[in-house]
Amino acid sequence: MRFVRDSSGSIFIPGSTMKGFFKGNLERLNEYFKEDIIEHSFGTQQFASSFLFNDVYPTDNETISFETRSQIAIDRQTQGVQKGALFFIECLSKGAKLAGSINIRNLRLYHLGQLYAIIMMANDQNISIGFNKTRGYGKIKFSIKELIIDTLPNQWIFNSTDGKIIISDGIKTIEFKDENFNTNSLKTKKSLLMDNYQFKEKEASMIMESCLEIIKKGEN
Numbered sequence: 001m002r003f004v005r006d007s008s009g010s011i012f013i014p015g016s017t018m019k020g021f022f023k024g025n026l027e028r029l030n031e032y033f034k035e036d037i038i039e040h041s042f043g044t045q046q047f048a049s050s051f052l053f054n055d056v057y058p059t060d061n062e063t064i065s066f067e068t069r070s071q072i073a074i075d076r077q078t079q080g081v082q083k084g085a086l087f088f089i090e091c092l093s094k095g096a097k098l099a100g101s102i103n104i105r106n107l108r109l110y111h112l113g114q115l116y117a118i119i120m121m122a123n124d125q126n127i128s129i130g131f132n133k134t135r136g137y138g139k140i141k142f143s144i145k146e147l148i149i150d151t152l153p154n155q156w157i158f159n160s161t162d163g164k165i166i167i168s169d170g171i172k173t174i175e176f177k178d179e180n181f182n183t184n185s186l187k188t189k190k191s192l193l194m195d196n197y198q199f200k201e202k203e204a205s206m207i208m209e210s211c212l213e214i215i216k217k218g219e220n
Contacts, residue, residue: 003066003090011064013098013129015053021129022053022118029117032215041114050111056100065093091137099145107149109172113211119144120212147204149197153190158197167207174210181206 003011023042026033043049058064068088104111119142121127128138149156157168160183165176185203189196199207 003092010057011092012058013056013100015055015100017129018053018056018100018102019049019051021127022051022115025118025121025127026114032117033114037110038114041111048105050105050107052103052105054101054103056098059097059099064096067091067093089132089137107151107169109167109169109174109211110215111211112147112208113213113215116205116208116212117215119208144201144204144208146201147199147207149199151195151197153192153195156195156197158186158188172214174207174214176206176210 004014005011019042023038026038027035041050068090102115118127122129123141125139129140130138132138155170157166157170157173159166165181165183167174167176181203182200185200187196187198
């Protein structure tokens, strides 16, 4: 098994693989994520997905090293080695860094909670991605670099009052205390057609974690 490569020979993880990773693991968490909510986020044959997972590439100037490992297939009936079943797997060395992005259409707070749930499961090493997961491959950790929200004017609410930061998508609301949420890290651009909000890593993670709590409380 080899990595997918683009026309220039660069390895990448297809956006479709990332979508399957998030959706498949969300479906396992049916205690919190009901089927209709997942379908609303990831789409069906009748309507489009809210999520657009872009391809994931090695970070700029990052040296990627590969390992080729030999594997032997096991016969499920005899539990012995299959004849002529030697094969090779191409894998990234530990510590390789890649970067990608996720676009969300018609964003709601629970969308961020869905993503954060899977990010935390991966970072706790409870789930893996790709081929041969049962053999220990596919361990992955995420870091959130920024959260950018583009919305129609006044569709979302971002304000500070009574020592609290209030964020609302027009349906659900989350709050933070001023001393925990660095408002100076928030970059805001407003125009007649679009409002743009940019949150750095710490504040983006705080927002997504609070969105996950909404789901856990059954408020999504």
